[in-house]
Amino acid sequence: MKVRVLVRPRDGILDPQGQAVERALPALGYEGVSNVHVGRLIELEVADDGTPAIVARVEEMCERLLANPLIESYEVQPLPDE
Amino acid sequence: MKPKFGVIVFPGSCDERDAYHAVDLIEGAEPKFLWHGDRDLKGVDVVVVPGGFSYGDYLRAGAIARFSPVMEAVARFAAEGGLVLGICNGFQVLCEAGLLPGALLPNRSLRFVCRQVDVVVENDRTPFTAACERGELLSVPVKHTTGCYFAPPEILEEIERNEQVLLRYAPGGNPNGSLADIAGVVNPGRNVFGLMPHPEHAVDSFTGSTDGAKIFHSLVEACTAGVG
Numbered sequence: 255m256k257v258r259v260l261v262r263p264r265d266g267i268l269d270p271q272g273q274a275v276e277r278a279l280p281a282l283g284y285e286g287v288s289n290v291h292v293g294r295l296i297e298l299e300v301a302d303d304g305t306p307a308i309v310a311r312v313e314e315m316c317e318r319l320l321a322n323p324l325i326e327s328y329e330v331q332p333l334p335d336e
Numbered sequence: 337m338k339p340k341f342g343v344i345v346f347p348g349s350c351d352e353r354d355a356y357h358a359v360d361l362i363e364g365a366e367p368k369f370l371w372h373g374d375r376d377l378k379g380v381d382v383v384v385v386p387g388g389f390s391y392g393d394y395l396r397a398g399a400i401a402r403f404s405p406v407m408e409a410v411a412r413f414a415a416e417g418g419l420v421l422g423i424c425n426g427f428q429v430l431c432e433a434g435l436l437p438g439a440l441l442p443n444r445s446l447r448f449v450c451r452q453v454d455v456v457v458e459n460d461r462t463p464f465t466a467a468c469e470r471g472e473l474l475s476v477p478v479k480h481t482t483g484c485y486f487a488p489p490e491i492l493e494e495i496e497r498n499e500q501v502l503l504r505y506a507p508g509g510n511p512n513g514s515l516a517d518i519a520g521v522v523n524p525g526r527n528v529f530g531l532m533p534h535p536e537h538a539v540d541s542f543t544g545s546t547d548g549a550k551i552f553h554s555l556v557e558a559c560t561a562g563v564g
Contacts (some may be wrong), residue, residue, distance in 0.1 A: 316341045322396055325439045
């Protein structure tokens, strides 16, 4: 099963990358853009053993490696088969 | 018995030779390298996790290194009270491994900073700072992109209360936006210490300061006195 993981800076955590992008956009003429945040997208293919626990397993991967829960939040999205 | 310092070498480490040299300069201390694939620590008394870009800093700085075989041994060593010093990338690795509280974020300026800074010794009653005096200024270099110390309010309050902040950037000299000007933090057991500045680059007057040697001298004294 294909799974997409979105990792974002936690609310209120300093996000200098988001701020830098937000400051750069007006320079290109794009006004009125706010709350820009830069995170990370991770796509995985997890062997499907027929149990419904894949999402829980990926969440565990997020807690242990894919995200640092102290500073990042994550969202696990199972992707429909193509 | 000469205290033995094991300096870990990860793929992507770059400050391990300076750390080795800093230990080698001290009479009565013996440096050796430990490889990231080692599963035992070869009987060392102190572990140094050096600066660099372990495993390319992929995912997050320090995130992959913490799962290397040697870090499992370091976690056991630390749990038994062994002395562990993490410098720069080593600090990031120890935070990722949960051996130290908090995390390192990208510098507030988003720029790589490389300069000499003054840090204030906040607590001199630890194996890492005993050769310093409380309130003393140490001149040491920083060079990093991801050095902005962060901890949630409840953890920050706890480490301040427990006097776990050993080093703070001097007022007005915070190079990276760290919370409360924090430059170095020790664990509650006072045996695992991480800092962003590089004491191993400040051990020879040739480079302008020898203040960094005090951290290594503190550790040698601690070992000789039978602590750790």
